[in-house]
Amino acid sequence: MFPSALHSVSYAGVWQGQARLTLPEFIDQAKALGFDAVMLMAKRPHLSPLDFDEGACRDLGKRIADAGLKVACLAGYTDFCLGLDRGDIPTREMQVLYVRELGRLARAVGCDLIRVFTGYDDQKTPFDQQWALCVAYLKECAKQAARFGVTLGIQNHHDTAVHFESLADLLAEIDEPNCKVIYDAWAPALHGMDPTAGVRVLGRQIVHTTVADYVRRPRFRYHPQLVNYSRESDAIRAVPVGEGFIDYRRFLATLKEIGYRGYVAYEMCSPLRGGGSLANLDRCARRFLEWLRSGDVG
Numbered sequence: 001m002f003p004s005a006l007h008s009v010s011y012a013g014v015w016q017g018q019a020r021l022t023l024p025e026f027i028d029q030a031k032a033l034g035f036d037a038v039m040l041m042a043k044r045p046h047l048s049p050l051d052f053d054e055g056a057c058r059d060l061g062k063r064i065a066d067a068g069l070k071v072a073c074l075a076g077y078t079d080f081c082l083g084l085d086r087g088d089i090p091t092r093e094m095q096v097l098y099v100r101e102l103g104r105l106a107r108a109v110g111c112d113l114i115r116v117f118t119g120y121d122d123q124k125t126p127f128d129q130q131w132a133l134c135v136a137y138l139k140e141c142a143k144q145a146a147r148f149g150v151t152l153g154i155q156n157h158h159d160t161a162v163h164f165e166s167l168a169d170l171l172a173e174i175d176e177p178n179c180k181v182i183y184d185a186w187a188p189a190l191h192g193m194d195p196t197a198g199v200r201v202l203g204r205q206i207v208h209t210t211v212a213d214y215v216r217r218p219r220f221r222y223h224p225q226l227v228n229y230s231r232e233s234d235a236i237r238a239v240p241v242g243e244g245f246i247d248y249r250r251f252l253a254t255l256k257e258i259g260y261r262g263y264v265a266y267e268m269c270s271p272l273r274g275g276g277s278l279a280n281l282d283r284c285a286r287r288f289l290e291w292l293r294s295g296d297v298g
Contacts, residue, residue, distance in 0.1 A: 002252065002260075004292055005037040005072035006030045007210060007267035008046050010281060014269065018276030023047065023060070027067055033285050037072040038064065039210070039265045040109075042102050047074065047109075049101040057108035064109070071111035072263040073182075073208055076102050079158060080137045081119030081130045092137045099141040103148035113151045113208060115182050116141060118160035118170070134160045135173045142176035153182035153207050156198070162187055164198030171205060180207040185251040186214060190236065195246070196254040203258050210265040211288065213244030215273075238272045240287045248291075264292060 011029060013020025021029060023046045030038050040047045052060070064071055076099060083091035102114050118134045121127075142152045154170070156162050161170040164183070171179060183206045185195035199206065214236045220229040241248060252264065266288040274280040 001293060002255075002262070002264040003036040003072075004289060005039045005263040005265035006033065006035045006285060007039040007041065007075065007265050007269070009041045009075065010266070010268040010285065011278075012041055012046055015271050015276065017271070018268075019278040019281055020045065021278075024063065027064055027069065029282070031067040031069060033282065034289055035069065035285075037070040037263055037265075039073045039075055039115075039263075039267075040071060040111075042074045042076045042105075042114075047105065049098065049105060052105060054104060054108040057105045061109040061111075071106075071109050072265060073113045073115050073153065074102050074106050074109075074111055075115045076117075078116045078141075079119050080134045081122050081125065081158075081160065084122050084125045084130075084133075092133065096137060096140050096144060099152070100144040100147075103145040103150045106145075106150045107148040112149065113153050114145055115153050115155050115208070117155055117158045118162075119158050121159040130160055131170075135170065138170075138179065139174045139176055142174060142179040146176070146178045151178045151180055151207060152176075153180050155182040155210075156184060156187045163191075163193075164188065164201050167198075168201055168205075181205045182208040182210070184210050184212075185246055185248060186212050189246040190214070195251050199251070199254045199258060199260075206255070206258075206260055206262075208262055208265065209255065209260075210267050211241055211248060212267050212269065213239055213241045213246050213248065215239050215244050236270075238268060238270050240273070240284045241266070241291050242287070243273075266292075 008026045011021040011026050078095045080092055083089055145152045161167045181202050183202055188195045217235040219232040219235050221232050222229050
């Protein structure tokens with residue numbers, strides 16, 4: 001059975017109607033729900049470098065350990081294609097500094113993994129230039145993280161290298177031993193692809209995965225002059241795990257086949273069926289644990 005982690009973004013009040021817990025309250029909640037570990041959102045209102053120094057992180061690490069939990073990952077937020085229209089602002093340098101501070105805090109809190117993103121397509125800069133920036137600055141981030149004995153995990157989330165083959169190419173170009181992959185099933189599933197194909201390509205480079213399940217809701221636009229509708233992109237709604245269209249059982253079985261033994265985290269980071277009340281968030285988190293610990297998963 002894979003060890004479980006709960007992402008604190010699930011209780012951070014980041015989407016309208018979602019209950020917000022402080023970081024200490026979240027730790028107590030994760031313990032009460034029965035999780036093995038926590039994944040900490042590395043920005044306000046949770047673990048922001050503006051609010052936590054090394055001493056505060058050591059205290060936080062002790063509180064987490066006293067609760068019988070571990071810290072699976074610090075979830076950083078980066079976009080190395082941000083601000084390309086303002087070359088006078090050192091946007092990427094700021095983000096490397098942010099990641100360096102996360103490395104320092106990760107070591108203090110007792111965590112050896114930082115999650116980062118690549119970059120969103122800014123629609124104006126050529127693809128190759130955006131790719132090169134992501135390679136260069138993720139390489140620098142990996143070197144900064146290595147100073148603290150921390151692994152950098154690139155999540156298949158942002159536009160650049162979101163496809164697993166491109167992500168493998170990106171890792172090869174970065175070429176740092178502590179730069180690995182946080183590979184989630186929901187992104188390829190939303191693209192209409194088989195998530196397990198990415199597991200087989202990326203293999204032992206996968207160091208973490210996060211579960212979120214979804215349903216599709218078709219959307220249409222009415223054209224009165226035609227008395228007809230045209231199809232729009234589907235709306236996506238988060239649902240409790242096992243109730244959506246993503247085949248997580250097959251995904252985790254494939255992870256097990258390639259020797260993955262890391263954490264399987266759960267997150268509720270977008271509007272969720274049933275709403276954002278504390279009771280519904282807890283219900284969905286418990287449902288995830290029941291699902292993960294059932295006999296035919298992991």
